[in-house]
Structure formats: structure tokens, C-alpha cells
Amino acid sequence: MTKFLQRLIFFIIVAYLVAIVIDITTSKGLQRVPKNHLETLNTIMRDTLNNDILILGNSRGACAYNPLYIDSVLCSNSRNISVSGQTYIISNLRYRIYRRNNPAPKLLILNIDHIELGSGTLGFERYQYFPYMHDTLVREILDMHYFTWMDKNIPMWRYRGNYKYVGLGLLEFLGINHINGKQHKGWSKNVGGFDGTNMRYLLANDGEIKCSIYDSTLIAFEQLLQQAKFEKTNTIMVYSPVYYMVQENMSICFDTIMSTYQELSEKYNIPILDYRTLPINYDSTYFVDATHLNYIGAREFSIKLAHDIDSLGLLK
Secondary structure, X not given: OHHHHHHHHHHHHHHHHHHHHHHHHHHHHHOOOOOHHHHHHHHHHHOOOOOOXXXXXXXXXXXXXXXXXXHHHHOOOEEEOOOOOOOHHHHHHHHHHHXXXXXXXXXXXXEOOOOOOOOOOOOXXXXXXXXXXXXXXXXHOHHHHOOOHHHHHOOOHHHOOOHHHHHHHHHHHOOOOOOOOOOOOOOOOOOOOOOOHHHHHHOOOOOOEOOOOOHHHHHHHHXXXXXXXXXXXXXXXXXXXXXXXXXXXXXXXXXXXXXXHHHHHHHHOOOEEEOOOXXXXXXXXXXXXXXXXXXXXXXXXXXXXXXXXHHHOOOO
């Protein structure tokens, strides 16, 4: 019995040490992967970027603002660090991560809409945080993405069911298979024509699209505005294009949300640029679904926005 216990303890120790090694190498490898949402977080975690313009928002922000076209008009160095499926609680955190390695930008573009102040999609694309479990800032939001005590403290536990990321990280760490990601400075390229599935989902509730304001999200958003003001960073709120049928079916709380943005605009002397009446809002050619621009729409919108920013003199 004693020998059995000795062997069992020895096996557990060896397995734990192996798990630690695999965890470290997997995470180190994933930190180098320039792919999907890993790219943006990896870049701001690692690099000194010194961007003139920074763009924050959810998935609508990620796909609508193309830094390449903005830079071509403004001769700037912009970057999109929007977080898909999330609200300004996570956007605020991502901005703090960026500021850890970089000076404050000259201009902060904040995408606003009917869901940016809501609860977000909890647990959405949580894999991007796997390599950074012990980062002091990242640990602040792990509970929101359903990371348990075991996920946070037991090696490899969080990777269960996500073995493709284990393989991706190990291959990258060992130099066996490096992925050459397409660098769009954080912009998410949507390819394809209009898909009505998203529209049908949004209108499923008696044709009325719901929206909401969470106190914690509103506090995080205002903290971001306060930090920008303290650091003398020019800030604008931008309502990016959305397919016209979404606008026509907003619930009554939408007026409350817009009045909230307006109050903050006046309080912090921040302009609001509202692009819901642009012609592209009425043409599905520019959308991949009801709320997200495709790459053609992003090009048209980004150029228009850049010229408006230039007219306002926000970079001077």
C-alpha cells in the first residue's frame, strides 16, 4: 500500500509538472499568434505602438473603422482595439492595457450604439484571455467570462475543450507552424453580402429591438471619458452606420440611451457624430448583416469619418 501511495504521489507530481510546462509553452506560443482576436490583445500587451488615434467599441466598432483608410486621409497612425461581443467595461480595460505600454493618443474614437452600455455577451471569445491568466489587469475581468478558480489556478484546466488552441500555441512556440496573420491594425474584415439571419433574429421579439443601460457599464464608460479628459486626449463619440430597418424597430429605451450619450457629451464637451442617416444605411450592399458593415461599407464610412475629423480639427 505504501508503494502504491508513493507511486500515486509521484505520478501526480510528474503530471502536474508536465501540465505546468505545457501550459507555459502553449500560452507563450499563443501570445505570438497574429490571428483573430488574439492579434489585437497580443499586440497591445506586447508592443509599443504610439498611435495617434485609437478606436474603441464592440464588434460593430471592430468592423466599421478601417485604420488604413483613416490614416490615408489624416496621415495618422491609428489602431482599432475594439472588443467583439463586449461593452465599455471590457473596452475600458483594453484601453488601460494599451496605456500601460503607450502614451495617450491624440484622439479617442468611441463607438456608441444601443448595446454598448448593456451587459455584453459574457464569455464570448474567452480564449483570447487564456495566455494572460496572471496579468494583473486581465484578472479583473476573468469572472465576467466565467473563469472558475480551477481555470485560474490549475495548469491547463482552462484549455479543456479548446485543444485546437493548445495545438496552435505549441506549434507556434516550437516554431513548427507560424501563422502569418493579415495585419489590419485591429480592424475586422467582413467579406460577403447581406445576410438576413441577423435581421430576423433582431426582429424576433414582436419586431421590437431591445436595448438597455447597465450601471456598471455606464460607470466604466464615464471613467474612460474622465481619463481622456485628464490626459488631454481629444475624444469623439461616433454612431456608426446600421441598416435602416434596425433603426425603425428600436424600442423606446433607445431615446433614453441617446439622451444619456448627449448628457455625457455636454458634460465632457465631446462631440457626437451620428451617421445613421448616411445613404449607405439604406443599401444592404454595404452590410454583412443588419448591424455590421462589410469591408466595402467600412471603406466608405472610414473615409467619410476621417474627412469629418479633419474638418473638426481634432488632431491639431
